Amino acid sequence: MIENAKQLAEKADGIRKEHAGRSKIGILVSMGTCGIAAGTTPILNAIRDEIKKQGRDGEVEVIETGCMGLCHSEPTVEVFDRESGASVIYGQVTEQQAAAIVESGSKPAAGATALSRGWYYPEDEENKDNALQARIVLRNTGRINPQSLEEYLVQDGYAALAKAVTTMKPQDVIDTIIASGLRGRGGGGFPTGKKWAFAAAQKNDTKYVICNADEGDPGAFMDRAVLEGDPHAVLEAMAIAGYAIGATKGIIYIRAEYPLAIERLNIAIDQARKEGLLGKNIFGAGFDFDLELKYGAGAFVCGEETALIHSIEGMRGEPTFKPPFPAISGLWKKPTIVNNVETYANVCAIIRKGADWFKKIGTAGSPGTKVFALAGKVNKVGLVEVPMGTTLRDIIFGVGEGIKDGRAFKAVQTGGPSGGCLKATELDTAIDYESLKALGSMMGSGGMIVMDEDDCMVNIARFFLEFTLDESCGKCTPCRIGNKRLYEMLQDICEGRGTMETLEKLDTLSRTIKDTALCGLGQTSPNPVLSTMAQFKDEYLQHIQEKKCAAGVCHKLITYTINESCVGCTLCARNCPVDAISGERKGRHVIDQDKCIKCGVCFEACKFHAIDKS
Amino acid sequence: MGDACSCGGCVGSKIGCDNVLDKFPEQKADLEKYMDSLPIGKEKEANRGLLIQCLHKAQGIYGYLPESVQLFVANKLGLHLSEVYGVISFYSYFTDIPVGENKINVCLGTACFVKGADKVMAEFERVLGVKDGQTTENGKFTLGGLRCVGACSLAPVVMVNDRVYGNVTPAMVGDIIADCK
Ligand SMILES: Cc1cc2nc3c(=O)[nH]c(=O)nc-3n(C[C@H](O)[C@H](O)[C@H](O)COP(=O)(O)O)c2cc1C
Numbered sequence: 001m002i003e004n005a006k007q008l009a010e011k012a013d014g015i016r017k018e019h020a021g022r023s024k025i026g027i028l029v030s031m032g033t034c035g036i037a038a039g040t041t042p043i044l045n046a047i048r049d050e051i052k053k054q055g056r057d058g059e060v061e062v063i064e065t066g067c068m069g070l071c072h073s074e075p076t077v078e079v080f081d082r083e084s085g086a087s088v089i090y091g092q093v094t095e096q097q098a099a100a101i102v103e104s105g106s107k108p109a110a111g112a113t114a115l116s117r118g119w120y121y122p123e124d125e126e127n128k129d130n131a132l133q134a135r136i137v138l139r140n141t142g143r144i145n146p147q148s149l150e151e152y153l154v155q156d157g158y159a160a161l162a163k164a165v166t167t168m169k170p171q172d173v174i175d176t177i178i179a180s181g182l183r184g185r186g187g188g189g190f191p192t193g194k195k196w197a198f199a200a201a202q203k204n205d206t207k208y209v210i211c212n213a214d215e216g217d218p219g220a221f222m223d224r225a226v227l228e229g230d231p232h233a234v235l236e237a238m239a240i241a242g243y244a245i246g247a248t249k250g251i252i253y254i255r256a257e258y259p260l261a262i263e264r265l266n267i268a269i270d271q272a273r274k275e276g277l278l279g280k281n282i283f284g285a286g287f288d289f290d291l292e293l294k295y296g297a298g299a300f301v302c303g304e305e306t307a308l309i310h311s312i313e314g315m316r317g318e319p320t321f322k323p324p325f326p327a328i329s330g331l332w333k334k335p336t337i338v339n340n341v342e343t344y345a346n347v348c349a350i351i352r353k354g355a356d357w358f359k360k361i362g363t364a365g366s367p368g369t370k371v372f373a374l375a376g377k378v379n380k381v382g383l384v385e386v387p388m389g390t391t392l393r394d395i396i397f398g399v400g401e402g403i404k405d406g407r408a409f410k411a412v413q414t415g416g417p418s419g420g421c422l423k424a425t426e427l428d429t430a431i432d433y434e435s436l437k438a439l440g441s442m443m444g445s446g447g448m449i450v451m452d453e454d455d456c457m458v459n460i461a462r463f464f465l466e467f468t469l470d471e472s473c474g475k476c477t478p479c480r481i482g483n484k485r486l487y488e489m490l491q492d493i494c495e496g497r498g499t500m501e502t503l504e505k506l507d508t509l510s511r512t513i514k515d516t517a518l519c520g521l522g523q524t525s526p527n528p529v530l531s532t533m534a535q536f537k538d539e540y541l542q543h544i545q546e547k548k549c550a551a552g553v554c555h556k557l558i559t560y561t562i563n564e565s566c567v568g569c570t571l572c573a574r575n576c577p578v579d580a581i582s583g584e585r586k587g588r589h590v591i592d593q594d595k596c597i598k599c600g601v602c603f604e605a606c607k608f609h610a611i612d613k614s
Numbered sequence: 615m616g617d618a619c620s621c622g623g624c625v626g627s628k629i630g631c632d633n634v635l636d637k638f639p640e641q642k643a644d645l646e647k648y649m650d651s652l653p654i655g656k657e658k659e660a661n662r663g664l665l666i667q668c669l670h671k672a673q674g675i676y677g678y679l680p681e682s683v684q685l686f687v688a689n690k691l692g693l694h695l696s697e698v699y700g701v702i703s704f705y706s707y708f709t710d711i712p713v714g715e716n717k718i719n720v721c722l723g724t725a726c727f728v729k730g731a732d733k734v735m736a737e738f739e740r741v742l743g744v745k746d747g748q749t750t751e752n753g754k755f756t757l758g759g760l761r762c763v764g765a766c767s768l769a770p771v772v773m774v775n776d777r778v779y780g781n782v783t784p785a786m787v788g789d790i791i792a793d794c795k
Pocket residue numbers: 183184185186187188189190192212213214215216217300301302303304305306338339340341343344445519520521522
């Protein structure tokens with residue numbers, strides 16, 4: 001049991017000493033969901049075996065860690081030297097490389113691919129190499145074993161909570177968060193300190209602290225990476241929030257699709273309870289706080305805070321009109337704050353280092369960093385944490401190293417189903433909450449999907465509308481029926497039935513839905529349509545007037561034919577799933593247009609550019 | 615569940631039947647034990663707060679939520695069957711239809727979509743002869759879509775039971791199905 005702040009500091013020092021004496025070399029193996037999917041488990045075993053084989057048990061230690069964010073090079077492994085601080089990161093590691101990696105220590109091993117780090121940790125070091133990424137939220141993710149409280153303590157874990165409850169008044173905590181300028185990372189960007197102040201001002205003996213871990217944006221996984229890689233940071237921050245607003249109970253609402261995050265949170269909660277870091281009289285300061293997990297059940301709208309609260313209450317997750325805001329009347333009608341995982345992940349650093357330190361990073365209006373899940377047609381897919389104010393170009397062409405296969409950049413989508421697309425001329429925008437909004441998109445929770453010339457923007461708008469349709473709770477008419485009509489109109493355009501009138505109606509209806517829908521889901525659902533119409537009008541016109549899809553995506557508007565380059569290799573015919581291709585070996589083949597389902601398999605299979613798509 | 619059945623209640627449906635409570639006493643005991651460990655009280659509103667976790671548990675046990683199980687949960691919590699059904703029908707994670715032996719889920723998240731997940735889905739639909747959300751007649755496969763499994767670097771991604779397949783093309787669909795025993 002850790003009973004006071006002094007014991008915490010002593011314990012952390014003790015562990016640091018013990019670690020230093022135990023092993024000189026640490027080998028971090030990335031064991032997030034993505035890493036495991038890419039096959040890190042056998043590599044972990046191979047490295048363990050190799051250490052035994054080389055007889056270096058005492059000297060080299062293997063640490064299972066969370067996602068390092070280098071998803072493009074998974075499986076990843078980092079080797080570091082505790083004494084010199086030197087380290088090397090390897091990507092695309094294979095079992096065969098285990099021996100060399102163990103042998104080389106913190107020097108690059110022959111035959112393995114060493115990667116550059118590309119980030120710095122503002123809390124621990126200066127930005128010596130002008131790294132584009134600054135990791136505050138991801139400070140521990142990929143660096144410690146998330147299943148070990150001790151490793152968290154070494155990284156100043158629970159020091160912020162100790163500082164808050166033993167040396168600060170609740171109002172001081174709120175003032176610090178307000179002064180830091182921290183804004184909600186769940187999408188809206190509402191000032192976190194202000195939200196806490198509202199809840200703190202309510203006179204009520206029961207209040208709640210909720211963590212929104214419903215991460216609904218399809219194509220985003222920042223929150224999952226934090227929960228899997230650094231669960232204690234979220235628990236600690238929630239306890240600080242509880243102290244600030246006068247709540248003793250916290251709830252993490254997490255999607256059931258995240259089994260690994262759930263497992264690691266449960267382990268962390270148990271560990272914290274055992275050490276008295278959660279429970280009664282934390283750090284002997286007379287503050288009680290405990291928390292539990294509640295599971296989502298696959299409904300995007302439950303990410304909206306009022307819907308989320310109804311879901312915890314065991315009801316259908318339908319949103320209700322605000323006001324009253326949850327800070328006034330939330331869970332079981334008690335004052336409640338709802339904050340996003342990433343928002344919480346900033347809190348401990350702010351308490352440890354102070355508001356002024358935090359404000360030095362990022363822009364004046366949006367201090368700090370933002371984590372993005374960079375994906376799509378970019379070379380280096382992964383988790384990226386950059387200071388606010390970084391340009392899209394630096395993210396996509398700097399960190400992301402440009403577009404795959406040398407194709408041309410077309411658009412980047414941010415904000416998920418509530419956001420919009422930005423085009424090449426906007427790549428130099430310094431991103432923060434306001435700049436993205438001004439361009440018709442939004443920050444959102446951090447999904448960032450890069451698209452190239454092979455993507456059709458009308459089809460992308462249709463994709464998001466299909467998602468909204470699926471996820472609309474059906475409570476209000478504009479969203480339930482309006483979005484259905486929007487979807488049908490987009491379908492018409494994609495299938496060559498669109499007219500100029502469709503386009504006009506699309507615009508009017510989009511604006512009507514925005515103005516009249518009940519909750520944030522409906523109010524933002526037309527954004528992908530409006531933004532693609534504004535930015536890529538010519539593509540809409542092409543679909544309507546020429547009945548053509550230049551990107552070659554919209555099935556009904558393309559035909560595949562075989563040209564004279566065909567050498568009769570029969571590869572296309574063998575790959576065609578519906579036997580629509582016929583021809584003699586060594587003779588030119590033909591596609592039966594009646595049978596063709598336009599799947600494009602032949603186009604991709606052909607090695608002689610003999611298939612035309614028009 | 616198929617062959618152990620002799621109750622005859624499921625004539626006409628090849629997979630599962632609604633009488634699961636009586637037919638599988640061990641599973642029922644498991645669910646009952648879980649529910650008895652919860653702080654169920656007299657207050658209906660408070661009990662409702664426990665509903666979703668009970669449904670998660672029940673679906674974990676039976677694979678789906680037939681009416682008899684819904685009724686059992688409703689009675690224990692002092693709720694109406696209609697309230698329980700209302701929740702089940704709202705959340706896409708819950709289902710009252712039995713699922714197949716193998717669950718094939720094609721990721722339809724944005725990253726997978728721009729990499730051609732729709733073509734992969736179309737191919738699964740064509741080969742299995744069922745639509746997204748349906749189960750094949752022999753009860754072997756349930757085809758579904760899901761949103762981002764967080765392996766976007768491997769897009770397009772297909773999850774078969776707990777196994778993740780990355781960089782899937784329509785041409786791989788046949789092999790993936792053959793991989794399922
Ligand atoms: C349709 C919809 C979906 C949302 N999904 C999420 C989500 O998945 N995660 C999240 O943190 N916030 C989500 N939000 C925002 C929440 O309502 C809420 O503003 C947020 O959790 C507040 O936390 P923050 O201030 O720390 O950002 C969503 C909002 C809407 C309207």
